[in-house]
Amino acid sequence: MPGSSRIPISLRDTFNTVKRSRPVNPQQIFNLELFKNVLFFFFVVRIVRRTFWKLKGRGIIGxxxxxxxxxxxxxxxxFLRAPGIRTQVRKQVTESLAKVQTKMIPAGGTRYLTLPKEGWTDEALRTELEALANMDHTRWEDGYVSGAVYHGEEDLIKLQTEAYGKFTVSNPIHPDVFPGVRKMEAEVVAMVLSMFHAPPKAAGVCTSGGTESILMACYSARQKAYAERGVTEPEMILPDTAHTAFRKAGDYFKIKIHLVPCPAPAYQVDVHRVSRLINSNTILLVGSAPNFPHGVIDDISTLSKLALKRRLPLHVDCCLGSFLVPFLDKAGFETEPFDFRLKGVTSISCDTHKYGFAPKGNSTVLYRSEELRTYQYFVSPDWSGGLYASPGIAGSRPGALIAGCWTSMMRVGEAGYIDACVKIVGCTKKIADHVVNSPTLGAELEIIGRPLVSVVAFTARNLDIYDIADGMNAKGWHLNALQNPPAVHVAVTLPITKVWERLVADLEAVIEAEREKERVRVVEGKGPKGKASGDTAALYGVAGSLPNKSIVVDLANGFLDLLYKA
Structure with missing residues (x-):
């Protein structure tokens, strides 16, 4: 009948009888049960171990x-992905990005979206380049920008341009073709190692910037932990004020990140909490000298002792401090131990393109030993294109930038960097003193931590610090807005040293204006806090109030997209 088996009933019964009577091997059952029990045991051990590490590192309350x-x-x-809410959020994000686009991409003007049919004349190109260079922008040339442009004066820029011209086509990946570039790169690394009191066997590499230097230090630590300890689930511990490049390294190289608070009033990393978070998967400890947000140098000495005790690498991020921190003592300023003189420090990142005044695109990552540097190398011995080896992420690199860096360091020299340190750090201290001692600023602003280098950060006691930032923007200044806690900082550069008095005067004027707004709001019965009116206040006000930052991520992604909109 349809759907029935074609096997004769007699054969089917015989087959079932044989199957039922087949002897069962007790050893097979035992092996299967043993395997399941072992698997379950390791699963439980893994969960228990992770839970123990969590409780040990954060505590029960944490x-x-x-x-x-x-x-x-x-x-x-x-909640944000709910149908009605999602539509409204998307609408607001789109409106915000349209507003940003209006500011970033001026309406009208020419657009070059395809290659010209015929190449332009030299004169036409010079005219267009001049127009591009003079597009409306915040006047960094006049000292109105915090950080961003680390200017070494016009004469140095002319020399850098000349050096760049001599090595425009050079590429360090071909040392036999460009021996001069190889020599200059090796000398740049040697000079920076000397600045940080590196031991005789120390080594380093030139990179494209601080982010790549930090990425390479994290990658080296990861490879070292895998090669020497078999760590396959790497973790690193860093201050929550450490540069975000460490988080990028965690994302790129699949390293779990543990953030440690930097509590007031010192705003240095809590080393005790760092110690509690260390486990067998830890590959790297991190400190900053100084950190970007507040300009505070972490307690590197205590971190060094901890690293030695637990036999872990310690990376010190000196990207921002660069050519200032090594010369603080010689310039007559207070300093703290931070470099290779501390035995636990195994790597340092230092940006030559910041206060070393080299062209943008230059940095260094330094290691206590050549062995540590080797862990960041990439070698492909069996590629059909030949034996391939590179010291870092990049393959081809612009030798012209290395030439510009070498030229800068040789032109400025130690005496020049000490003089720059006197001017820049001295100006930072003047700004900090004015904030503390001015009746207007002292009543409303509070300095964060103890700034020893080039950054002074402050938060507001009664006013909205982001409204103050927007007020300074309206006066032509570009200061850095911070969060956690809400704050603003000034990263002093040589141009700022010439206009710092105007900066603090404008800051006083903005605070008086914000006070008046608050008084008007109270008189009109609107309460002490009004709706955020400026871009900074609106963005950081929203970001700080949201437990989920996906909206901010969408805005940031949209902003990055706009960078490539012609």
Missing amino acids: TIVELYHDTRRVLYGY
Whole structure:
């Protein structure tokens, strides 16, 4: 009948009888059960070990708080994806990006979206380049920009341009073709190692910037931990004020990040909490000298002792401090131990394109030994194109930038860098003193931590610090807005040293204007806090109030897209 088996009933019964009577091997059952039990045991051990590390590192209360914040963030993410809410959020993001686009991409003007049919004349190109160079922008030339442009004066720029012209086509990946570039790169690394009191066997590499230097130090630590200890689930511990490049390294190289608070009033990393978070998967400890947000130098001495005790690498990020921190003592300023003189420091990142005044695109990563540097190398011995080896992420690199860096260091020299340190750090201290001692600024602003280098950060006591930032923007200044806590900082450069008095005067004027706005709001019965009116206040006000930052991520992604919109 349809659907029935074609096997004769007699044969089918015989088959079932044989199957039922087949002897069962007890050894097979035992092996299967043993395998399942072992698998379950390792699963339980893994969970217990992770739970123990979590409780050890964060404590019971800290673990509960972290779980609460994680749950709140996830639930708020689901709320933002609800049909009606999602549409409204997308609309607001689109409107915000349209506003940014209007500012970034001026309407009208020419657009070059395809190659010209015929090449331009030299004169036409010079005219267009001049127009591009003079597009409306914040006047960094006049000292109105915090950080960003680390200017070494006009004469140095002319020399850098001349050096660049002599090595425009050079590429360090071909040392036999460009021996001069190889020589200059080796000498740049040697000079920076000397500045940081490196031991005889120390080594280093030139990179494209601070981010690549930090990435390479993290990658080297990861490879070292894998080669020497078999670590396959690497973790690193860093201050929550450490540069975001460490988080990028964690994302790129699949390294779990543990952030440690930097509590007031010192705003240095809590080394005790760092110690509690160390486990068998830890590959790297991190400190800053100084950090970017507040200009505070972490307690590197204590971190060094901890690194030695636990036999872990310690990286010190000196990208911002660069050519200032090594010369603080010689310039007559207070300093703290931070470099290779501390035995636990195994690597340092230093940007030559900041206060070394080299052209943008220059940095160095330094190691206590050549062996540590080797862990960042990439070698492909069996590629059909030949034996391939590169010291870092990049293959081909612009030798012209190395030439510009070498030229800068040889032109300025130690005496020049000490003089720059006197001017820049001295100006930073003048700004900090004025903030503390001015009746207007002292009543409203509070300095964060103890700034020893080129950055002075401050938060507001009664006013909205982001409204103050927007007020300074309206006066032509470009200062850095910070968060956690809400703050603003000034990273002093040589151009700022010439106009710092105007900066603090404008800051006083902005604070008086914000005070008046608050008084008007109270008189009109609107309460002490009004709706955020400026771009900075609006953005950071929203970002700080959201438990889930997906909206901010969408805005940032949209902003990055706009960078490539012709």
